Amino acid sequence: MDKKLYITTAIPYVNGTPHIGNALDYLLADIWTRYQKQNGHEVRFQVGTDEHGNKIAAKAAAAGLDPQGYTDQMYVNFEALMKRMEASYTDFVRTTDIHHIQSVQYLWQVLQPYIYKGSYEGWYCVGCESFVSDKEATTNGGICPDHQQPYQHLSEENYYLKTSAFTDRVRQSITDDELKIVPEFRKKEFLELIKDGLQDVSISRPKKNLSWGIPVPGDPDQVMYVWLDALANYITVLGYPDNSDWQQYWPADVQVVGKDILRFHAGIWPAMLLGAGLELPKKLLVHGHVNVGGAKMSKTVGNVVDPIEVINDYGLDAFRYYFSRHIPTLDDGDFTWEKFENSYNTELANDLGNLIRRVSGMIGRYQAGVIGVAPQGEHDMSAYHEAMEKLEFNRAIDEVWLMVRSLNQYIENVKPWEIAKKATTDADAKAHLNDVLAYAVGALLQIGDLLVPFLPTTAATIHKTFESGVIVDTEVLFPKIYKHTADPNANRA
RNA sequence: CGCGGGGUGGAGCAGCCUGGUUAGCUCGGAUGGCUCAUAACCAUCAGGUCGUAGGUUCAAAUCCUACCCCCGCAACCA
Numbered sequence: 001m002d003k004k005l006y007i008t009t010a011i012p013y014v015n016g017t018p019h020i021g022n023a024l025d026y027l028l029a030d031i032w033t034r035y036q037k038q039n040g041h042e043v044r045f046q047v048g049t050d051e052h053g054n055k056i057a058a059k060a061a062a063a064g065l066d067p068q069g070y071t072d073q074m075y076v077n078f079e080a081l082m083k084r085m086e087a088s089y090t091d092f093v094r095t096t097d098i099h100h101i102q103s104v105q106y107l108w109q110v111l112q113p114y115i116y117k118g119s120y121e122g123w124y125c126v127g128c129e130s131f132v133s134d135k136e137a138t139t140n141g142g143i144c145p146d147h148q149q150p151y152q153h154l155s156e157e158n159y160y161l162k163t164s165a166f167t168d169r170v171r172q173s174i175t176d177d178e179l180k181i182v183p184e185f186r187k188k189e190f191l192e193l194i195k196d197g198l199q200d201v202s203i204s205r206p207k208k209n210l211s212w213g214i215p216v217p218g219d220p221d222q223v224m225y226v227w228l229d230a231l232a233n234y235i236t237v238l239g240y241p242d243n244s245d246w247q248q249y250w251p252a253d254v255q256v257v258g259k260d261i262l263r264f265h266a267g268i269w270p271a272m273l274l275g276a277g278l279e280l281p282k283k284l285l286v287h288g289h290v291n292v293g294g295a296k297m298s299k300t301v302g303n304v305v306d307p308i309e310v311i312n313d314y315g316l317d318a319f320r321y322y323f324s325r326h327i328p329t330l331d332d333g334d335f336t337w338e339k340f341e342n343s344y345n346t347e348l349a350n351d352l353g354n355l356i357r358r359v360s361g362m363i364g365r366y367q368a369g370v371i372g373v374a375p376q377g378e379h380d381m382s383a384y385h386e387a388m389e390k391l392e393f394n395r396a397i398d399e400v401w402l403m404v405r406s407l408n409q410y411i412e413n414v415k416p417w418e419i420a421k422k423a424t425t426d427a428d429a430k431a432h433l434n435d436v437l438a439y440a441v442g443a444l445l446q447i448g449d450l451l452v453p454f455l456p457t458t459a460a461t462i463h464k465t466f467e468s469g470v471i472v473d474t475e476v477l478f479p480k481i482y483k484h485t486a487d488p489n490a491n492r493a
Numbered sequence: 494c495g496c497g498g499g500g501u502g503g504a505g506c507a508g509c510c511u512g513g514u515u516a517g518c519u520c521g522g523a524u525g526g527c528u529c530a531u532a533a534c535c536a537u538c539a540g541g542u543c544g545u546a547g548g549u550u551c552a553a554a555u556c557c558u559a560c561c562c563c564c565g566c567a568a569c570c571a
Contacts, residue, residue: 009571010571012571013570013571018571019571020571021570021571022571023571024571025571185497185498186497188496188497189496189497189498189566192495192496192497193496193566193567193568195496199568201568201569202569225569226569257571258570258571259565259566259571260566260570260571261569261570261571263568263569264568264569267568268569287571289565289571290571294564296565297571326505331498332498332564332565334505339505342521343520345531346519347519347520349531349533350531350533350534351533351534353530353531353533354530354531354533354534355530355533355534356530357531357533358529358530358531358533358534359529359530360530361530362529362530365529366529398518398519401519402518408534408535409534409535409536411529411530411534411535412526412527412534412535412536413535415527415529416529417527417528417529420529476531477531478531479531480531480533488532489532
């Protein structure tokens with residue numbers, strides 16, 4: 001019996017609203033999950049929110065709320081996005097969950113042999129109540145831009161995790177693909193990054209500087225800093241350590257992360273796991289970032305794209321389509337409303353939507369909607385499955401579109417409308433027509449199967465339309481939309 | 494010499510690792526065909542010194558060297 005499968009996504013910090021990056025995480029994990037389920041596997045799919053830290057406390061105070069009340073309000077936004085995307089997650093973890101907190105405290109104790117007390121020195125802003133990096137202090141000329149106060153050079157007591165002790169094992173695991181970093185160039189990049197070894201990482205703060213966090217067991221003056229708290233979610237959500245279920249799922253088969261947080265997931269996280277005597281995840285799927293018209297998406301520039309808006313305007317499957325096909329799974333991608341709308345109108349509407357319509361239309365017109373027995377689609381899909389295994393989802397969906405095109409070509413070559421003219425008087429022609437259309441239906445049903453992980457709603461519509469042997473009328477898929485591009489027919493006579 | 498990615502017809506990409514048919518695909522453009530369909534679909538054509546300069550080879554977009562340019566990252570921002 002196969003191990004039960006487990007996939008995770010990064011847990012976003014809840015001090016803002018969900019953005020495209022979060023959506024991409026959920027989408028990629030969801031595609032994988034649906035694909036594995038389709039192949040008969042049981043999959044657990046974790047999502048969650050990171051809810052501790054000073055920024056949260058500050059935002060809460062500004063909103064006149066206590067931190068817990070604030071996060072209770074904020075995490076809902078993320079949950080709403082996941083639901084809107086129909087991400088088929090099974091577990092939602094909040095780092096303020098009581099089980100998570102207890103579990104992390106337990107983990108801290110397990111890691112005791114690798115934890116030591118040290119002091120941290122750096123530039124500190126009293127207004128922000130936090131340290132800033134040397135680089136940031138220098139950039140700002142030694143003055144905090146938010147508070148117009150000079151940074152002070154302070155030192156404070158921290159607990160450190162001896163990640164350096166695990167450098168060799170982490171490096172070895174990654175090199176050997178025991179912990180496989182996908183794509184390959186990210187693996188190279190990370191190995192290069194740690195060529196001088198992993199550096200011990202500070203995992204706590206004095207309580208006076210960090211109030212909103214998990215208390216360090218046995219030291220009332222210290223509170224855990226983000227690392228242990230947030231990264232541990234991947235196992236605490238499974239019930240670690242008290243509910244033995246977790247052992248059926250850990251190690252994770254795939255952990256989806258953005259390129260910006262690879263270093264924590266490939267460095268600190270493995271060190272934590274090794275320190276606790278746990279297995280390393282099998283794969284890290286490192287996706288890129290979504291640019292807008294070639295520029296980085298940023299709040300200050302004001303070019304942020306809200307995934308909910310895209311879904312509202314074009315529908316869920318249109319969103320899932322663009323972000324799975326035109327944003328390369330393992331690299332940066334580009335979004336513009338024009339590109340999006342263009343691919344929607346040409347690929348979804350013209351290629352696929354119209355194809356479904358013309359096939360169902362002919363069957364309705366020539367055979368009163370009766371399909372007969374559709375043969376099994378026989379298209380060789382090894383390239384599709386190979387791409388799915390390699391986590392190159394965009395390549396897989398490309399393969400589906402090759403099928404769409406070839407079916408359109410097939411129809412063009414066979415010309416069912418001509419056969420139909422003879423079919424009224426010629427029994428052979430009638431049988432031939434039936435075969436041709438049934439073949440088209442078989443191909444469409446196969447396309448529908450392959451789209452299940454990507455476009456679940458569309459796949460369901462395709463099946464509903466054709467699978468009963470009689471055409472079931474369904475709504476037009478992907479009607480044309482011209483909100484951001486010119487309507488070519490606008491000035492048609 | 495910090496690290497990584499990339500420079501291929503108007504745009505976006507594949508091919509490069511494992512050199513070898515007329516350098517492939519999508520979008521866009523032109524022409525034609527068809528009429529079942531969401532004025533959709535299909536075919537053909539135009540267009541590329543494969544960043545630059547050398548080298549290896551019977552043969553290089555593909556391997557080697559140097560250089561130019563663009564983009565990320567450089568430790569706590571998907």
